[in-house]
Amino acid sequence: MSRRSGILEFAVLGLLREAPMHGYELRKRLNTSLGIFRAFSYGTLYPCLKTLVANGWLIEEPGSAPEEAVASSLAGRRAKIVYRLTPEGKEHFEELLSHTGPDAWEDEHFAARFAFFGQTEREVRMRVLEGRRSRLEERLEKMRASLARTRERLDDYTLELQRHGMESVEREVRWLNELIESERAGRDQRPGTDAPHDNDSGETGGLPRHGGSTRPDPSDDTAK
Amino acid sequence: MSRRSGILEFAVLGLLREAPMHGYELRKRLNTSLGIFRAFSYGTLYPCLKTLVANGWLIEEPGSAPEEAVASSLAGRRAKIVYRLTPEGKEHFEELLSHTGPDAWEDEHFAARFAFFGQTEREVRMRVLEGRRSRLEERLEKMRASLARTRERLDDYTLELQRHGMESVEREVRWLNELIESERAGRDQRPGTDAPHDNDSGETGGLPRHGGSTRPDPSDDTAK
DNA sequence: AATTTCATGTAATTCGTTACATGATTCC
DNA sequence: GGAATCATGTAACGAATTACATGAAATT
Numbered sequence: 001m002s003r004r005s006g007i008l009e010f011a012v013l014g015l016l017r018e019a020p021m022h023g024y025e026l027r028k029r030l031n032t033s034l035g036i037f038r039a040f041s042y043g044t045l046y047p048c049l050k051t052l053v054a055n056g057w058l059i060e061e062p063g064s065a066p067e068e069a070v071a072s073s074l075a076g077r078r079a080k081i082v083y084r085l086t087p088e089g090k091e092h093f094e095e096l097l098s099h100t101g102p103d104a105w106e107d108e109h110f111a112a113r114f115a116f117f118g119q120t121e122r123e124v125r126m127r128v129l130e131g132r133r134s135r136l137e138e139r140l141e142k143m144r145a146s147l148a149r150t151r152e153r154l155d156d157y158t159l160e161l162q163r164h165g166m167e168s169v170e171r172e173v174r175w176l177n178e179l180i181e182s183e184r185a186g187r188d189q190r191p192g193t194d195a196p197h198d199n200d201s202g203e204t205g206g207l208p209r210h211g212g213s214t215r216p217d218p219s220d221d222t223a224k
Numbered sequence: 225m226s227r228r229s230g231i232l233e234f235a236v237l238g239l240l241r242e243a244p245m246h247g248y249e250l251r252k253r254l255n256t257s258l259g260i261f262r263a264f265s266y267g268t269l270y271p272c273l274k275t276l277v278a279n280g281w282l283i284e285e286p287g288s289a290p291e292e293a294v295a296s297s298l299a300g301r302r303a304k305i306v307y308r309l310t311p312e313g314k315e316h317f318e319e320l321l322s323h324t325g326p327d328a329w330e331d332e333h334f335a336a337r338f339a340f341f342g343q344t345e346r347e348v349r350m351r352v353l354e355g356r357r358s359r360l361e362e363r364l365e366k367m368r369a370s371l372a373r374t375r376e377r378l379d380d381y382t383l384e385l386q387r388h389g390m391e392s393v394e395r396e397v398r399w400l401n402e403l404i405e406s407e408r409a410g411r412d413q414r415p416g417t418d419a420p421h422d423n424d425s426g427e428t429g430g431l432p433r434h435g436g437s438t439r440p441d442p443s444d445d446t447a448k
Numbered sequence: 449a450a451t452t453t454c455a456t457g458t459a460a461t462t463c464g465t466t467a468c469a470t471g472a473t474t475c476c
Numbered sequence: 477g478g479a480a481t482c483a484t485g486t487a488a489c490g491a492a493t494t495a496c497a498t499g500a501a502a503t504t
Contacts, residue, residue, distance in 0.1 A: 005491060024455050032370040033378065034385075044492055046457055063455085080455065080500090117381035146256040154257065157341035161258075164399055168392065175388055229463060248483050268464055270485060287483085304472085304483065 006096075006103070007112050008040055008048050013057065013085065013093040014116045020084040022063055023049055034115045038108075049083060057089030100127045105135035126183055133176045136169050143169070230320075230327070231336050232264055232272050237281065237309065237317040238340045244308040246287055247273055258339045273307060281313030324351050329359035350407055357400045360393050367393070 008030075015021065015029055023046055031039040052058045063080025085093070097120050103109050110132045117125050143166050151159070232254075239245065239253055247270055255263040276282045287304025309317070321344050327333050334356050341349050367390050375383070 008491095022455075023457095024453095033374055034382065038492095041493055042456070043458080043494075111385065114385050115382050118379040150257055155342040158258065158339050160403075161335065161338050168395075171392075171395070172388075179384075232463095246483075247485095248481095262464095265465055266484075267466075267486080 005108075007108055008044065009052065010093070010096050010112055011115070012045075012048065012052065013089055013096070014112075014119070016058065016083055016085040017090060017093060017119070020061065020082045022080055022082050026083070034112075052089070053083075055092075057086060057092050058083045059086055098124050100124065100131060102131075104128055105131045122183055122186065126180065129176055129180050129183065133173060133180070136173050136176070140166065140169055140173070229332075231332055232268065233276065234317070234320055234336055235339070236269075236272065236276065236307075237313055237320070238336075238343070240282065240307055240309040241314060241317060241343070244285065244306045246304060246306050250307070258336075276313070277307075279316075281310060281316050282307045283310055322348050324348065324355060326355075328352055329355045346407055346410065350404065353400055353404050353407065357397060357404070360397050360400070364390065364393055364397070 011030060011034065012026060015026060015034075021029070023042070026049075027040060027042065027045050030045075049058065053060055061082045061084055063082050097113070097116060104113055105128075110128065113128055117128075143162065147162055147166075154162075235254060235258065236250060239250060239258075245253070247266070250273075251264060251266065251269050254269075273282065277284055285306045285308055287306050321337070321340060328337055329352075334352065337352055341352075367386065371386055371390075378386075
């Protein structure tokens with residue numbers, strides 16, 4: 001059943017929720033718009049799309065040039081394919097979105113989830129943010145402990161590296177605190193449609209001014 | 225010839241330079257002491273050690289219990305193996321250390337290198353730090369460009385994520401600036417042994433107070 | 449006319465993990 | 477004597493990359 005890392009699948013579903021796209025465009029958005037994700041290669045993306053289709057979560061539609069393409073009998077015609085989310089796919093994505101298992105606190109899972117926060121309920125967002133925070137706090141605990149145990153045996157550069165690493169984590173914790181804070185304050189007394197409905201329903205807490213998650217590159221648009 | 229990611233190989237060589245160790249201990253140091261590295265599993269580490277031995281960079285030595293182990297003729301005896309760097313291995317490591325190809329600016333490669341800065345010459349350190357900095361600046365350029373292109377189409381959370389990501393990178397650039405600064409100031413007029421000699425020869429520029437590189441976990445000492 | 453960017457795919461390979469299998473030693 | 481931790485390995489699998497292969501459309 002190939003439960004891929006899940007992240008690519010998740011992101012593809014999430015992006016296609018906005019609008020149908022073909023693979024090429026999808027890949028670009030994976031690199032750029034979502035700030036976070038590493039650039040998946042075509043070798044990864046296209047096969048993944050095929051399995052999503054096989055699962056009934058997407059359907060393939062003819063890309064541009066819809067007229068003459070079908071007419072020309074030649075089999076060699078390479079088709080442009082636009083992928084569209086099916087209702088089942090939409091449902092599946094919503095399941096994934098609200099399903100906050102322990103994986104959801106890991107770096108990339110968290111970032112992927114966060115990128116689609118606009119489509120979730122505040123309750124879920126809080127769970128994810130708080131889960132992420134405890135995950136990081138655990139990490140800090142271990143780093144501190146290990147540092148305490150080994151400090152004297154390490155040279156200055158190694159020490160410096162560890163310190164910078166810890167500070168990065170501490171910084172993210174502060175960021176999370178602000179986010180949690182503003183989620184809490186955000187729209188607390190707000191009733192109305194609590195469901196994460198179709199297109200941007202304006203649902204969004206008040207966000208602070210800050211940034212992200214230090215994923216490697218996203219760059220290299222040109223998949224050399 | 226299996227050029228693994230290179231990082232594990234590099235780190236193993238570097239750690240064994242300090243002292244012979246067996247695989248188990250090596251793995252722990254990979255997780256903790258070097259702050260940065262993800263926890264390599266035994267399934268990765270042991271085979272890697274074997275190929276390093278095959279390359280003549282390490283030799284295996286009987287671990288503890290050297291007396292009775294050899295005496296007992298039983299083949300079933302599982303040996304404890306201590307790995308020691310050979311002169312060829314040492315040479316190879318030094319080659320890797322000073323060989324600053326474009327890979328060296330990537331996240332993990334950079335972190336790995338930095339962790340062994342204590343064993344390099346200032347000249348090399350400068351090259352690596354500056355290379356890393358331009359790498360990050362390129363990245364920032366692309367992020368800024370992409371943000372400018374797509375800003376209005378993105379929701380608040382995605383935007384927030386991108387902002388945090390950019391700030392993380394900017395922060396690392398500032399860190400690098402400080403490091404470069406202090407390398408430059410460090411021991412500029414210093415003559416003497418310029419070679420990165422055997423054990424800690426006290427060679428170290430003046431470092432600022434800061435930290436590192438946001439690698440995921442290192443935790444999970446207990447390889448579940 | 450040539451180059452870049454759009455567009456889709458496959459095969460081989462690399463890097464790494466998990467789960468399994470085994471056993472010794474140390475601490476309580 | 478039982479648990480934790482030390483210690484070493486292998487086989488099956490997973491996720492993703494690279495290099496290859498192909499070709500259409502848009503731009504210069």
